[in-house]
Amino acid sequence: MPSPDRLKNNNRRRKGVQLLALAAGNAWLPGFFRGTIYQGPLKQICLPGLNCYSCPGALGACPLGSLQNAIADPIQQISFYVLGFLVLTGGLLGRFVCGWLCPFGLFQELLHKIPLRKWRPERKLPLARQLSYSKYIFFGVFIVLIPWLVRLSAGYGEPAFCKYICPSGTLMAGLPLLAANSQLRQLVGWLFGWKFLLLVLTVYLSIRIYRPFCKYVCPLGAFYGLFNRVSLYRVTVDASRCNSCGQCTRVCPMNVPVPQDANSPECIRCGKCAAVCPQDAIRCGIRRSGEVNAPLTGIYRRKP
Incomplete structure (x- = not known):
């Protein structure tokens, strides 16, 4: 929890x-005073x-x-x-x-x-x-x-x-x-x-x-x-732990239906969905070897 x-x-x-x-990325401070690039x-x-x-x-x-x-x-x-x-x-x-x-x-x-x-x-x-x-x-x-x-x-x-x-x-x-x-x-x-x-x-x-x-x-x-579904950094949802409460989708600022399409091209990886999940079913990070059942959507079921 x-x-x-x-x-x-x-x-x-x-x-x-x-x-x-x-x-x-914008540490060249003299440019702001001189008006130069x-x-x-x-x-x-x-x-x-x-x-x-x-x-x-x-x-x-x-x-x-x-x-x-x-x-x-x-x-x-x-x-x-x-x-x-x-x-x-x-x-x-x-x-x-x-x-x-x-x-x-x-x-x-x-x-x-x-x-x-x-x-x-x-x-x-x-x-x-x-x-x-x-x-x-x-x-x-x-x-x-x-x-x-x-x-x-x-x-x-x-x-x-x-x-x-x-x-x-x-x-x-x-x-x-x-x-x-x-x-x-x-x-x-x-x-x-x-x-x-x-x-x-x-x-x-x-x-x-x-x-x-x-x-x-x-x-x-x-x-x-275009790379969200295949990128090394991704959002994954453990369907075996998800209780379909909908908190992740409600908090998503980009309107992504997280339990259905965690790696939608609209997802900006902000991490809010993982932060509010009461079941700890959502993880943001580098793909793990066990999360391979549905690699494109990011939805998988944990192996027993």
Whole structure:
């Protein structure tokens, strides 16, 4: 039987890891004062979460931006490094990155703590769950298709998602750079206004809905979600101990039916389900040899 403080301790531990990931990935403090971007050797390394390359403090690159630039570049057909990084990270962790390591996910969670009435679209809108597939459309259209088509027609493509949509880039790069660099402020045009509007919309929706960008838009979460069922880090449910109380599903912020599909592509591995389970039937961690009966869903029955 879990202790009453187990959920609270899990949330504190996860928040600490999120803050540490934010600080470690954006530790170039001079950039925030100078309004410049770090260009050292670490910039060749991708960070796992949605952390903009142009953030003044960013020590690494955003994997989504790197992938778009690789597709847009006429010299290289595909970047095996970027793809390899994404596949390796997804294969090891799945959407654990979203729940524990992504700065923009943390930003949305903090906004959701603002005490205004919350919305649960999946409870009132029949097609709300289907909307979660829209992030795969964003990945296909803005990460792959547009950079590739523009490259074919113009000779060199553009990172369409970063340029026209990404609110993380506006928050972590656009606003800090404009605040510290007066020369950049003179160059602001309609495109920044459009992206700022998208950021404001994301902020408002994040107050009302838990992680709306992660649920419906984020291409990086869509890619990592493809690996949730096969990743080394996973959620497992011991069906022989589960009493079908439903507490895990009720506490899940991503609306995953845990006893039926513990490793849904929507699961961000936050660990809340395991923390509230009165039977200790749910475990989050590296796959064990005995948990093999249903390796994709994560549901298994303990051998007697």
